[in-house]
Amino acid sequence: MRIDVITLFPEWVTGLRELGVTGRAVRDERVDLRVWNPRDFSTDAHQRVDDRPYGGGPGMVMQAQPLADTLAAVAPGAAAVTLLSPQGQRFDQQLATEMAARDRLVLICGRYEGIDQRFVDKHVDESVSIGDFVLSGGELAAAVVIDAVLRQLPGVLGHADSAAQDSFSDGVLDCPHYTRPEQWQGQPVPPVLLSGDHAAVARWRRQQALLASWRHRPDLLSCVQQQGGLSQQDYTLLQPLLQQPKQN
Numbered sequence: 001m002r003i004d005v006i007t008l009f010p011e012w013v014t015g016l017r018e019l020g021v022t023g024r025a026v027r028d029e030r031v032d033l034r035v036w037n038p039r040d041f042s043t044d045a046h047q048r049v050d051d052r053p054y055g056g057g058p059g060m061v062m063q064a065q066p067l068a069d070t071l072a073a074v075a076p077g078a079a080a081v082t083l084l085s086p087q088g089q090r091f092d093q094q095l096a097t098e099m100a101a102r103d104r105l106v107l108i109c110g111r112y113e114g115i116d117q118r119f120v121d122k123h124v125d126e127s128v129s130i131g132d133f134v135l136s137g138g139e140l141a142a143a144v145v146i147d148a149v150l151r152q153l154p155g156v157l158g159h160a161d162s163a164a165q166d167s168f169s170d171g172v173l174d175c176p177h178y179t180r181p182e183q184w185q186g187q188p189v190p191p192v193l194l195s196g197d198h199a200a201v202a203r204w205r206r207q208q209a210l211l212a213s214w215r216h217r218p219d220l221l222s223c224v225q226q227q228g229g230l231s232q233q234d235y236t237l238l239q240p241l242l243q244q245p246k247q248n
Helices: 011-017 020-027 064-074 093-100 117-123 139-150 198-216 218-226 232-241
Strands: 002-006 032-036 081-090 104-109 126-129
Touching: 002 064, 002 139, 011 020, 011 032, 011 139, 020 032, 020 139, 032 064, 064 104, 064 117, 081 139, 093 139, 104 139, 126 139, 198 218, 198 232
Parallel strands: 002 032, 002 104, 081 104, 081 126
Antiparallel strands: none
8 A cells, every 4th residue: 555645744744654553564565655745846935835814814724736736746646635624524443444445545634724725626535534623733633544544454463353353343342451460459350361262252352342332432332233233142242231330
């Protein structure tokens, strides 16, 4: 996969080449991560890429032409152009999986009060939001998207099943996890995890995932249920949970 990120602050993105999952993906050549600065394509003597908004108001607006010239250099071809924007569709695991199936991503990070709408109308294919809150720019959102997408690529994670067991991979939250020591500050590891009974462990983990979703994100559980994503065994596992009081 190739990912091109257009940003006025390349340093916010280039660090991803060295860290964690994204760094491993770059080193293993599973992703080609490139960063482009619109200032390098500005025709202004001072590399200006923004100006005051028509109609008045505070702040500055990113100009259309430097962004268009940058995009022309990126040469996306058939690749969809994605703008990180609070006006976009909510980014979730399903969208991350869909993006991971693409050969290429082109991500545009907005700054200031926004981007000249004429550029958006002409060049942007989709807008994506990571949540209903305001950031200073799209770089952090782009990093979130990149990390979530690269986790889905074969060979990027240390274990082939890791991505499949993440929260939201099947619509619900993940189950709790435990490691050594067996006893920590008087708290033991759940006995079923020490039993060696893989079927029992799988049932326990599924039940705990359903319990976590029921307690903390009932909206997820309701959505999965409406979409027919719960099996008869899930309903069986859920029954005793419904008798328990919810905990904050």
